[in-house]
Amino acid sequence: MTKKQTENEIKKQITDYLKLNGYKVFRINNVGIFNAKRQCYIFKGEKGVSDLLAISKRKNQILFIETKVKPRKPTAEQLEFLDLVDGITSVKGILAYNIEDLIK
Numbered sequence: 001m002t003k004k005q006t007e008n009e010i011k012k013q014i015t016d017y018l019k020l021n022g023y024k025v026f027r028i029n030n031v032g033i034f035n036a037k038r039q040c041y042i043f044k045g046e047k048g049v050s051d052l053l054a055i056s057k058r059k060n061q062i063l064f065i066e067t068k069v070k071p072r073k074p075t076a077e078q079l080e081f082l083d084l085v086d087g088i089t090s091v092k093g094i095l096a097y098n099i100e101d102l103i104k
Contacts, residue, residue, distance in 0.1 A: 022058055030043070030045025060092055
């Protein structure tokens with residue numbers, strides 16, 4: 001019987017694989033932060049954004065990867081984000097010190 005992987009183990013396995021294949025991989029940490037004063041978790045981040053961002057200039061590819069452990073399913077926001085980024089072919093890297101830099 002094989003041990004069930006955790007979501008963090010899956011992320012690490014995918015990250016290692018992508019790095020071995022020439023990608024630069026970034027983990028996007030959207031998490032709940034415990035607020036001791038209110039005794040509850042407060043979500044920090046942007047709902048739906050994928051767990052991992054992988055970029056390969058050589059392969060001309062940017063990947064957003066959502067990881068899950070079965071039987072967990074992605075949220076509607078996660079599916080919407082994946083739909084938003086899937087198939088985009090034009091990507092720009094922009095350094096902006098102000099809004100004018102972005103507009104240029």
